[in-house]
Amino acid sequence: MSSVTKDPDEDLVLRAGRGDAAASRALVTSKLPRMMRLAYRMLGDRQAAEDVAQEAMLRAWKQAPLWQPGAARFDTWLHRVAINLCYDRLRRRREVLSDVLPERADEGPGPDQGWIDRDRARQVEAALQALPERQREAIVLCHYQDLSQAEAAGLMEVSVEALESLLARGRRGLKVALADLAPERTVQ
Amino acid sequence: MTVGLKRFEQIIDAYGADPGRWPEAERAEAEALLAASSEARALRDQAARLDAWLDQATTPEVSELTTRRILKRAPGSSRVLGWGSGAGWAAAAAAGIVLGLSFGNQAQVANQADEGLEQAMTWSVDEAEYFG
Numbered sequence: 001m002s003s004v005t006k007d008p009d010e011d012l013v014l015r016a017g018r019g020d021a022a023a024s025r026a027l028v029t030s031k032l033p034r035m036m037r038l039a040y041r042m043l044g045d046r047q048a049a050e051d052v053a054q055e056a057m058l059r060a061w062k063q064a065p066l067w068q069p070g071a072a073r074f075d076t077w078l079h080r081v082a083i084n085l086c087y088d089r090l091r092r093r094r095e096v097l098s099d100v101l102p103e104r105a106d107e108g109p110g111p112d113q114g115w116i117d118r119d120r121a122r123q124v125e126a127a128l129q130a131l132p133e134r135q136r137e138a139i140v141l142c143h144y145q146d147l148s149q150a151e152a153a154g155l156m157e158v159s160v161e162a163l164e165s166l167l168a169r170g171r172r173g174l175k176v177a178l179a180d181l182a183p184e185r186t187v188q
Numbered sequence: 189m190t191v192g193l194k195r196f197e198q199i200i201d202a203y204g205a206d207p208g209r210w211p212e213a214e215r216a217e218a219e220a221l222l223a224a225s226s227e228a229r230a231l232r233d234q235a236a237r238l239d240a241w242l243d244q245a246t247t248p249e250v251s252e253l254t255t256r257r258i259l260k261r262a263p264g265s266s267r268v269l270g271w272g273s274g275a276g277w278a279a280a281a282a283a284g285i286v287l288g289l290s291f292g293n294q295a296q297v298a299n300q301a302d303e304g305l306e307q308a309m310t311w312s313v314d315e316a317e318y319f320g
Contacts, residue, residue, distance in 0.1 A: 019264020028258055037247045046248045053250060057258045064263055124245040142209060143242055149211055160211075167202040171238060178241055 009074040010067075017064035024061075031075070032057055034145070035082045041140040042086040044129040052089065056082040076151050083137065083155060090133060127177035135170030138163055191217035196228050205236035 007013075009030075015023035035056045039049035059081050060074075067074070128136055134156070141152040142163075153163040191199070191214050199218055203209040210218055222228045259265065 017263055021262065021265065024259060024262035024265070028255060032250050032255060032258065036250050040247050041245070049248070050250055050254055054254050054258055058261055061261055061263055120241070120244045121246045124241055128245065143204065164198070164202040168198070171201060171204070174242070175238055
């Protein structure tokens with residue numbers, strides 16, 4: 001969204017920063033599930049996602065009393081915090097996997113047949129986790145988090161054209177993965 | 189019209205079938221093409237199938253405990269000082285001992301100790317790293 005648009009969370013953040021309990025509750029109600037969704041899509045792990053969502057909110061509490069209106073949207077700032085936390089965890093996960101399984105090329109949980117063929121939701125989650133991280137991030141930000149192209153590209157520090165390319169490759173990968181996993185099924 | 193079928197396909201491939209996700213600057217032209225072209229509608233329908241798949245992914249809910257833990261740390265809420273430090277851990281242990289002496293109720297002591305431990309763990313997460 002454009003920078004001239006007023007941040008819809010600004011008032012809540014400023015009030016929360018002044019110790020307004022109702023504003024804090026409202027922020028938690030609107031942002032915590034959103035951060036949980038973001039982290040779960042990125043990490044594919046419930047506990048890790050909850051830890052990330054919690055850490056992101058705790059950082060928001062530190063930031064709220066210092067919040068400067070107009071610098072950045074709070075929602076975008078919070079996404080950046082959560083995404084960075086997710087990448088920290090993905091990096092650690094890679095390091096552990098490379099220690100334990102040095103011969104394995106693909107670091108994610110991957111589409112292992114034992115757990116991807118139970119139901120559609122798990123198939124989609126497995127396919128998402130099997131995507132390269134940057135493609136997954138693009139799809140998570142644009143499809144699941146409903147960020148604008150400019151916001152998502154800004155968060156990922158790429159051009160809108162590069163974001164579009166990541167999205168297209170990601171969606172192509174998902175189409176192939178889901179077709180492979182459930183060739184006879186239709187969506188409706 | 190700058191959004192031809194080729195560009196429409198690129199938009200659909202990247203952003204899916206929902207016009208709300210299409211680039212704002214091209215949305216009106218893309219929607220006009222969609223209304224006029226059966227090929228465009230076929231591309232849109234294909235993308236809608238993938239969108240529907242993606243929307244079937246579920247998200248686990250955040251636990252009540254985590255929600256309460258976060259609200260406890262909100263600006264202006266009451267806090268116990270120093271839980272993130274070594275002294276905080278000592279205080280948590282001491283609180284457990286005091287409670288044990290005062291109440292002698294094992295279940296209650298366990299609950300209170302859990303609460304103290306929870307606070308101590310929450311504080312230890314971010315003290316060094318987050319502020320500033």
